[in-house]
Amino acid sequence: xxxxxxxxxxxxxxxxxxxxxxxxxxxxxxxxxxxxxxxxxxxxxxxxxxxxxxxxxxxxxxxxxxxxxxxxxxxxxxxxxxxxxxxxxxxxxxxxxxxxxxxxxxxxxxxxxxxxxxxxxxxxxxxxxxxxxxxxxxxxxx
Amino acid sequence: xxxxxxxxxxxxxxxxxxxxxxxxxxxxxxxxxxxxxxxxxxxxxxxxxxxxxxxxxxxxxxxxxxxxxxxxxxxxxxxxxxxxxxxxxxxxxxxxxxxxxxxxxxxxxxxxxxxxxxxxxxxxxxxxxxxxxxxxxxxxxxxxxxxxxxxxxxxxxxxxxxxxxxxxxxxxxxxxxxxxxxxxxxxxxxxxxxxxxxxxxxxxxxxxxxxxxxxxxxxxxxxxxxxxxxxxxxxxxxxxxxxxxxxxxxxxxxxxxxxxxxxxxxxxxxxxxxxxxxxx
Numbered sequence: 001x002x003x004x005x006x007x008x009x010x011x012x013x014x015x016x017x018x019x020x021x022x023x024x025x026x027x028x029x030x031x032x033x034x035x036x037x038x039x040x041x042x043x044x045x046x047x048x049x050x051x052x053x054x055x056x057x058x059x060x061x062x063x064x065x066x067x068x069x070x071x072x073x074x075x076x077x078x079x080x081x082x083x084x085x086x087x088x089x090x091x092x093x094x095x096x097x098x099x100x101x102x103x104x105x106x107x108x109x110x111x112x113x114x115x116x117x118x119x120x121x122x123x124x125x126x127x128x129x130x131x132x133x134x135x136x137x138x139x140x141x142x
Numbered sequence: 143x144x145x146x147x148x149x150x151x152x153x154x155x156x157x158x159x160x161x162x163x164x165x166x167x168x169x170x171x172x173x174x175x176x177x178x179x180x181x182x183x184x185x186x187x188x189x190x191x192x193x194x195x196x197x198x199x200x201x202x203x204x205x206x207x208x209x210x211x212x213x214x215x216x217x218x219x220x221x222x223x224x225x226x227x228x229x230x231x232x233x234x235x236x237x238x239x240x241x242x243x244x245x246x247x248x249x250x251x252x253x254x255x256x257x258x259x260x261x262x263x264x265x266x267x268x269x270x271x272x273x274x275x276x277x278x279x280x281x282x283x284x285x286x287x288x289x290x291x292x293x294x295x296x297x298x299x300x301x302x303x304x305x306x307x308x309x310x311x312x313x314x315x316x317x318x319x320x321x322x323x324x325x326x327x328x329x330x331x332x333x334x335x336x337x338x339x340x341x342x343x344x345x346x347x348x349x350x351x352x353x354x355x356x357x358x359x360x361x362x363x364x365x366x367x368x369x370x371x372x373x374x375x376x377x378x379x380x381x382x383x384x385x386x387x388x389x390x391x392x393x394x395x396x397x398x399x400x401x402x403x404x405x406x407x408x409x410x411x412x413x414x415x416x417x418x419x420x421x422x
Binding site (some may be wrong): 046048053113116117121 | 159278
């Protein structure tokens with residue numbers, strides 16, 4: 001029987017120690033991309049909600065897929081995840097704003113408004129990514 | 143700032159809450175308290191809000207004072223928020239939180255009702271509110287009284303900041319909730335008439351206004367029945383500002399003039415300069 005619960009799928013969530021540096025080549029911290037490291041700053045999250053908010057969408061998806069698997073069988077989440085993966089690839093270059101229309105429609109986000117749409121709109125942010133570096137990072141050249 | 147600069151290199155920005163400044167704020171707060179000053183506090187509503195189910199629908203009531211610490215920030219604020227044509231919500235707690243929460247839920251409910259082509263139900267609004275408030279673990283300080291009439295009849299819910307809800311025939315929230323609840327416990331009866339229900343809610347809010355420092359000014363009522371909403375603002379001005387009875391201004395000529403001497407000051411023009419305005 002498919003009684004696998006949510007627990008078995010939580011391994012992808014960001015654990016507490018995952019607040020730290022991105023690890024570059026050879027397992028050493030990536031000073032070029034993440035700057036100098038300070039253990040005190042990265043040991044604990046700065047706000048009680050920071051971790052739970054980072055993982056929220058991931059956990060919701062996992063819970064929904066888990067339910068879907070238990071109700072309708074393995075094919076249902078597999079098919080949905082395949083569609084998500086396809087829709088996620090429809091976007092512009094990384095430094096430009098993509099609308100994610102297909103992905104939002106699939107997830108049902110086109111029929112709801114939450115803080116992600118009101119606060120910190122990425123299209124209005126003051127910092128713009130450096131195009132060349134972002135493309136190199138995306139293509140894995142860097 | 144280093145972290146933000148490099149984040150924009152590797153990953154695209156996401157919307158929603160950003161916790162970047164939390165550590166900086168903690169440091170600033172420590173510095174400020176060391177100097178002996180206070181950080182500015184959020185404006186709370188320190189309120190009395192209540193709701194009651196009567197024979198044909200719901201009566202919601204609220205006072206109209208918003209406080210900022212010990213000072214009254216707004217003498218006549220509106221605490222009964224619109225959620226949908228048949229659902230209204232009173233909000234206590236942090237004023238901004240209640241305002242934003244009710245607006246977000248109102249938008250979501252509108253989208254939902256357009257998608258289902260049906261009048262929204264109170265249970266839907268309740269479910270959306272409790273899921274959102276639980277997600278933020280009580281950091282959003284919004285205590286709400288949600289009431290409305292839908293296809294299943296009148297419903298009244300109270301929603302606490304951490305996400306728990308109660309479905310009851312009469313509820314009170316806010317700092318004056320105990321005073322209002324005392325009035326309800328004494329005089330509530332099932333299946334009241336509309337006038338009795340309005341009088342009961344008015345008296346409950348008045349109890350909160352006169353016995354609690356955090357509530358004051360006027361009483362707002364909202365009567366929701368099937369197909370009709372009466373938003374009575376203000377229903378009762380319990381605290382009218384007094385009118386001065388006396389006039390303390392002196393008439394012209396009250397002080398008698400004894401002598402009068404005029405001394406002319408001779409001023410001579412020393413220098414005259416003209417500065418042209420740039421009108422181009």
